[in-house]
Amino acid sequence: MEESSKRLKVLHIAGWYPSKKNPTAGIFVREHVKATALYNDVVVLYNEGVDRTIKNGCCRIEDNIEEGIRTIRLYYKKSPFPKTTYIAYLWSMFYGYRMLVDQGFKPDVIHAHIYSAGVPAVLIGKRYGIPVVVTEGYSGFPRKLVRGFEKFKAKLAFKLADVVCPKSEYLRKHIEHSYGIRARFKVIPNTVNTSLFTPSIRTVQKKDKKHMLVVALLSDVKGIPYLLKALSKLILERDDFVLDIVGDGPKRREYEDLTRMLGISEVVNFHGLKSKSEVAEFMKRCDFLVVSSLFETFANVLIEAMACGRPIVTTDCGGPSEIVTPMIGIKVPPGNSETLADAINYMLDHHSEYSTDSIAKYVQECYSYQAVGSKFNSLYISLLRNREE
Numbered sequence: 001m002e003e004s005s006k007r008l009k010v011l012h013i014a015g016w017y018p019s020k021k022n023p024t025a026g027i028f029v030r031e032h033v034k035a036t037a038l039y040n041d042v043v044v045l046y047n048e049g050v051d052r053t054i055k056n057g058c059c060r061i062e063d064n065i066e067e068g069i070r071t072i073r074l075y076y077k078k079s080p081f082p083k084t085t086y087i088a089y090l091w092s093m094f095y096g097y098r099m100l101v102d103q104g105f106k107p108d109v110i111h112a113h114i115y116s117a118g119v120p121a122v123l124i125g126k127r128y129g130i131p132v133v134v135t136e137g138y139s140g141f142p143r144k145l146v147r148g149f150e151k152f153k154a155k156l157a158f159k160l161a162d163v164v165c166p167k168s169e170y171l172r173k174h175i176e177h178s179y180g181i182r183a184r185f186k187v188i189p190n191t192v193n194t195s196l197f198t199p200s201i202r203t204v205q206k207k208d209k210k211h212m213l214v215v216a217l218l219s220d221v222k223g224i225p226y227l228l229k230a231l232s233k234l235i236l237e238r239d240d241f242v243l244d245i246v247g248d249g250p251k252r253r254e255y256e257d258l259t260r261m262l263g264i265s266e267v268v269n270f271h272g273l274k275s276k277s278e279v280a281e282f283m284k285r286c287d288f289l290v291v292s293s294l295f296e297t298f299a300n301v302l303i304e305a306m307a308c309g310r311p312i313v314t315t316d317c318g319g320p321s322e323i324v325t326p327m328i329g330i331k332v333p334p335g336n337s338e339t340l341a342d343a344i345n346y347m348l349d350h351h352s353e354y355s356t357d358s359i360a361k362y363v364q365e366c367y368s369y370q371a372v373g374s375k376f377n378s379l380y381i382s383l384l385r386n387r388e389e
Contacts, residue, residue, distance in 0.1 A: 008108040008377075009107045013113070016113065017046040026114075028191075032113065034067070035370075035373035043069075044066075057077070061096070062075075110132045114135075115146075116150075116153060118136075121161075133161065136158075139221065144178060166185060167297060191369055199357060200308060201309075212313075212344065214243065214291075214292070218248060219249045223335065230292075231262075232264050234348075235264055239267075245270050283304060283305045288305075288351045289302070293314075298323075299323070303363055309355075311328060312328055314331055315332055316332065
């Protein structure tokens, strides 16, 4: 089979995916789907879960074009028998697959995203002889949060998949060594829309303050208290900076209170949740991005800011270690306000010395839709070729 011979049909089965209720959930999944759509004909199948309003039949289906991608959302009826709802979930996924085949979309490859979606994917794949790829990005693996039945599902999905694609080497090591899971691994990173996140030169006036940016879910794992404490040290030495925090989460009120307690509320702005296009504008207006996380399997905000040509200050917290080079920014140990303050202090004075064009070019070559989509397309073709031999 030649790589350019035809566009394959790829069914993406998503464990997480953006929805009206949670527009930021699984955004990286949709980005992978868009990347593969450059080279293949794709459909997304996403199970929204139990719908207690279903009276007749077992499933409800929404079939729409979302951001140019055919997206099928499944809702299934809760099982009347205790402890069998998961079986109803699996059955609904087979139902969705059969509906697609009956409509003429018979996939050449099934690409699952997150191990929970990997279970129905590998079962469908085994039943109908279709190769299965599972992309994994859950930070619960390095944090050892995958236990009990979830651990069983992960082991089943990874063992039966043709290839498992963690989004970083850091994540692969934790899946393999912390959980003793043996699989055929191939690391393929997340991707970024380089048409939305584009390089720009920030226009600076003499009286302008330097802008650093955080884009994050405001939760414990993001290490925001360490960053705020670092700024409380810096403000004693200089007053030429502002921090913009874009995002929301369970800890937002606590972090706002901490900002006031530390006496830095005048230089820290909480902006709440923003759309992707708004995030892109924040990145183009900032001087550099800060990631203060304790754990990250990848951190998409890094490659988004880098696509805008912005340098980075990040903690050495997993996935970011594989992305940020000395050409791009500074890495410091996680959970340490002192070293974080030192790195920010340096970047405030030296951010303009990093090359906007070089950083953006690096992202284009490694993380663009074209680059990542091509990697997946080559993987699909190799799996099909191996089956033909």
